[in-house]
Amino acid sequence: MAETEESTGPPATLIDPIEMSKLDTKFREEIHSMPNGEELSACFACSTCTAACPIANIWKYKPHQLIRMILLGMRDEVLSSDEIWLCLTCFQCQERCPQKVRVTDIFFDCKNLAAEEGKVPPNIVGLGKELLEKGQLYTVTADWEREDMGLEPDVPGLSVDGLRNILKETRTSKLVDGDK
Amino acid sequence: MSNPVLIIGAGVAGMTAAVELADSGIKTILVERQETVGGNALDLYKAFPTDDCFYCFEGNRWRPGIRKCFYRSALTDQPNISLRMNSEIGDISGAPDQFSVKLKVGPGYVNPKKCTMCGLCLEKSEAFRLLSPQCQPQAVVYDPTKADDGAKQAEEECPTKAINLGAQPTEETVQVSDIVIATGYHEMQPVNVDEYNYGKHPNIITQLELAKIIDPIGESGGVPVRPSDGKPAKRVMMVQCVGSRDENYYPYCSKICCIFALKHANILTQERDDVKVSVVYMDIRTYDRYERYYRESRNTGVEFVRGRVSLIEPRKDDTLDITVYDSLLDKYLKFSVDLFVLSSALEPSEGTDKLIETLGIKSTSGFVGMVDPASENEVVVGDHIYACGAALGPAEVPESVTQARAVVSKILQSRK
């Protein structure tokens, strides 16, 4: 077992480990102190959440891995991951977690933190923009369906102006503007 | 009148059996090869499942009413117990119920009935040592290999004339009706498990060594320190299943190492200043009520890494860089730690194999095996031969005590 100098040469193996000292040890505390994070540290990596998730199969980081990354302090990786945005918010993971970790809610917390740092994927920003401009996400387009059912073309009483005004003052608007 | 009962080993199990038999009017001979009774439990500071401190037990010298007395104080006072310290078992012959056993009794340099632990001899010579304030018998011990003039002086000046430097080992043969094997366990010294470098770096230690370091009556007053320089250890890493569940060493799970590792992790994170603990594991097996330790340690921020150690690199400042494969993330993580603690396998005490052979009894993975594994009589290991505690395999204190009481009950029934 030879002593290693402070500045090592090429690694003795091909392993390129994550330096724990470079991770953000406060991240765990940050999430823990948010309204949903109380039970975060109770996670024992059983992966029930991943087993429950209908979509994680196509994810690079599975739900139990994301929780684990939060615990280890991999702040950047978690907050810039696509997964937190791809989550369907179906709450299956949270329902089943044997340690009462609020997995889905924690991902919401992560999304909020990511948004504050402007780390929102463009398609999500696009949705925000749509919401701001139209006051609704899905506008009624297939008029013939309404017609077939004998309904008038416009949804009666639908008023999106109020909502649009409210949204202008929210963080959604700041996010979208920030993107411009 | 029946012959006495021979009990081999004065750990928690042997002491319980001896005192409870003695209290029931049965004469016992308790043979211990060390200089103090108590066995492995003597080195443990706090004990699961209750987190009581092991020492308070001894602080209560007056037996009745002590909730968890380890019976130590009774050993020298109970007339039905004859205690043979520094002693080993020789040949065993005869038939069940009338065994003839040769005892090799070590020299009695210090008479425990006379020593008052005044400390005079300790100042005169390094050959005398007080093993621990709660040692039993309550006396200093003498190491003849360190004999010097100071020791001779102490012999003369000892106020109670307790010292006899010329004491010689003796042999005696005793007739006994039953034999109780309470020889306990030994913590494996993992020198051969190459990947952990045990024995090659001072800051790579075992759990039992850590227990001694964090013991408040130890040299550092309970502060976790690095053996290399005595400086406080701020980052501690533990690794589970060293030599256990490993066909190259011991195939069995040592059963309690997860619990005592977490006990230590909790003491370090909750009662010591600013210590970070990581635990590298394959499975955490905190059976039964001990799951509480696991949950508590997670809550207090102990970091768990499922996986194995790939590389240990010592640094000039005596820290260790440790690369661990995290199988849950499928990533390698690199830590820098002050202390690396191995949860090493609990193996049979030295000499167990010989005892098993001499008595012609069964062995289970090297520990004493029961006569009929299908029966519920786990303490019956032969005709008039019993075993209890960790001699039967890794066990915690409550289990050891329960088994000792089962032995007592069996012997009492057999004598009705």
Ligand SMILES: Cc1cc2nc3c(=O)[nH]c(=O)nc-3n(C[C@H](O)[C@H](O)[C@H](O)COP(=O)(O)OP(=O)(O)OC[C@H]3O[C@@H](n4cnc5c(N)ncnc54)[C@H](O)[C@@H]3O)c2cc1C
């Ligand atoms: C790090 C660590 C922490 C632990 N923490 C806890 C805890 O918190 N709570 C708990 O309940 N348990 C704990 N344990 C387990 C505990 O140590 C055992 O349950 C207990 O010591 C078993 O007692 P025993 O009498 O069976 O064996 P031992 O304590 O091993 O005693 C056996 C005795 O027999 C003697 N002996 C052996 N062979 C011979 C021979 N041939 N002739 C004469 N004498 C002999 C030995 O010298 C020894 O004194 C811990 C163990 C470890 C390793």
Ligand code: SF4
């Ligand atoms: S189900 Fe709960 S405890 Fe299990 S890995 Fe997911 S978050 Fe952790």
Ligand code: SF4
């Ligand atoms: S809430 Fe999200 S992470 Fe949880 S199961 Fe549903 S999709 Fe998966």
Ligand code: SF4
């Ligand atoms: S001087 Fe005598 S009485 Fe005092 S500690 Fe030593 S042996 Fe015991």
Ligand code: SF4
């Ligand atoms: S108790 Fe834990 S550390 Fe010990 S052998 Fe079993 S699983 Fe491994």
